[in-house]
Amino acid sequence: MPHTKDELPDALYSAAQVRGLDASLIAAGTPGFELMQRAARATWRALVRHWPTAHELSVVAGHGNNAGDGYLVAVLARRAGWHVRVLAAGDPGRLQGDAASAHAEAVAEGVAIQDWNAHCELRGVVLDALLGTGLTGEVREPYASVIAAINASGLPVAAVDIPSGLCADTGRQLGIAVRADLTVTFIGLKLGLFTGSAADVVGDLVFNDLQAAPETFIGATVSARRLTAGNAPRLTGRAPTSHKGSFGHVLLIGGDRGFGGAILLGAQSALRSGAGMVSVATRSEHVPAALARLPEAMVLGISSANQLMGLLEKVTVLVVGPGLGQGAWGRSLLSAAANAPLPQVWDADALNLLAESGVSLPARCVITPHPGEAARLLGVSTAEVQADRPAAAHALSKKYTAVVILKGAGSLIASPDGRLALCHQGHPAMASAGLGDVLAGLVGALLAQGMDAYDAACLAVWLHANAGAQQGEYGRGLAASDLIPAIRQLLEEQAPCLK
Structure with a gap:
């Protein structure tokens, strides 16, 4: 189920811990491609809510599962009558598994896909589906140049799962990071979305657990807990005879x-x-x-x-x-x-x-x-x-x-x-x-x-x-x-x- 910012879960995870939760969902019977489709639908709904009058989408895709989410969002946008292009900064030929299936679905749907180059024009809402949570080292080319172009575009930007270039574990910018207006993240909240440079690049945060059953999270290792009005420690009331x-x-x-x-x-x-x-x-x-x-x-x-x-x-x-x-x-x-x-x-x-x-x-x-x-x-x-x-x-x-x-x-x-x-x-x-x-x-x-x-x-x-x-x-x-x-x-x- 989706959550607004005030309804975000308390638990914060590392990227590896979230991958473990993802694996648990798949092991419990939810196919990986179904999870990818749920993530795409969650992203699409959040994007439309955030920019209700938009009608054009530029998806900038890498070559991992993050790109797979992006290709599926492109499919949804095209079906809704939007003008859609995917700018492939990562070679689609390197896509594997569910991400390759997502690319194939975009091709079958007739989504326009072209290789990224320095002359590509970004239009409408930009969807960052470049790097995802697996990034640990500094952003390399061509992704650094792509991110710089996104940031210089002045266009509204949504990020899939995490702004590309932001470390999911630490909140550090790995050289350069996408400055998103909206980030839609899945399954478990990543610690790096809330500390370090996160406040400068995450924008509005929307979380979707991708319909994970509550038992998925029982016993899962947690990196940290968010402090909220509901879980912050409380002082006890004072007796009338206090001094x-x-x-x-x-x-x-x-x-x-x-x-x-x-x-x-x-x-x-x-x-x-x-x-x-x-x-x-x-x-x-x-x-x-x-x-x-x-x-x-x-x-x-x-x-x-x-x-x-x-x-x-x-x-x-x-x-x-x-x-x-x-x-x-x-x-x-x-x-x-x-x-x-x-x-x-x-x-x-x-x-x-x-x-x-x-x-x-x-x-x-x-x-x-x-x-x-x-x-x-x-x-x-x-x-x-x-x-x-x-x-x-x-x-x-x-x-x-x-x-x-x-x-x-x-x-x-x-x-x-x-x-x-x-x-x-x-x-x-x-x-x-x-x-x-x-x-x-x-x-x-x-x-x-x-x-x-x-x-x-x-x-x-x-x-x-x-x-x-x-x-x-x-x-x-x-x-x-x-x-x-x-x-x-x-x-x-x-x-x-x-x-």
Whole structure:
């Protein structure tokens, strides 16, 4: 059955896992050509819904099963009275099995098929049926030139299963990728459709399970789970007799000279996300501003780590790093935090100092690196992190025995036990300073209210991303503090305080 974007399944698979599901369907009695026909019909229906006034189709086909889908869509379009051409970038003589049968059906139907060359003219809606999910290496010629021509055409583009050139496992562009307006994908959702460069090239996503029986998916290995309103972890309701001591005491440590705003954003986020009490340890010169902005917080001016010791015995959760700096002051405070037996969130400069190996991460931690910080923590380049974000998230979680939030388009949450969650919500307006500080404070508040590290990280990322999507509708100029009231509202809608 088809699914709209809001009804997409939670499970995300690798390309190999989806091929395994496909093989299971065939082994259970559904012929491969029937599955190809179902995929073509699903693509055709989605294409017509998306462009109801279109009447011309240019199918650009390779030489695999993806091309077979394209040939069958061409047949459906011709039967509907559209002007149709297939531009064969892959030699039809190399087609095998079901794809060869699809080509034969297109020939029998009288579909115009011509070899691709640099002078081919694309017209109408362009259907990308070039490379599919099996691609792992860089796109080679002639496909690179074909993809460049599709992208330069300015025409509406639909992709079969996945935009050609996008890695189904990692979301990395393999040199170049088709920029689709619509992608119709089948059987199981591919992880690469939701992270990395996916947001730039997938367009609107339509999923069809090709009538796979539910038992097909029982016991199937899953790479990750999408976070949705329906499956995001929830805080429990509060008893009428609750008091501030019931919901933890978060201490935020940071705000070196010149970075006082970062720690205040984190503190405000923790307060508004339900922490029972919030304290801030920062530079003494930031205390007046902090008290003026956050009279509900307890603010302590700190000049040395010794002044933290008494406070560390009174709190339940630490958030360390926003505005911490990498000087002697920040290093000494981070060292004190590292020795405290408390659940902690490490962000920003705490991660940069951790990467220098001068301090050890305590147990029960959540770390929140962006790709650059992740690269320093792993000792690789940022490009290598972005080339395989899921692998980087797992590697960080294993190396530091921590829950990892790898930020960016398609944020990933990895647990040391191997679980991986993905949040693909958000908005480009979130490309603004301070949003990471808000996220760190939010994670700390959820930990303080009794959530375990993985659930707190998942819920925090979901709230943060959806608040950003909501506020992003107003366009450019999104400030980090804009998210805080939106997070509070979403949290209440998702898990009411009083039931």
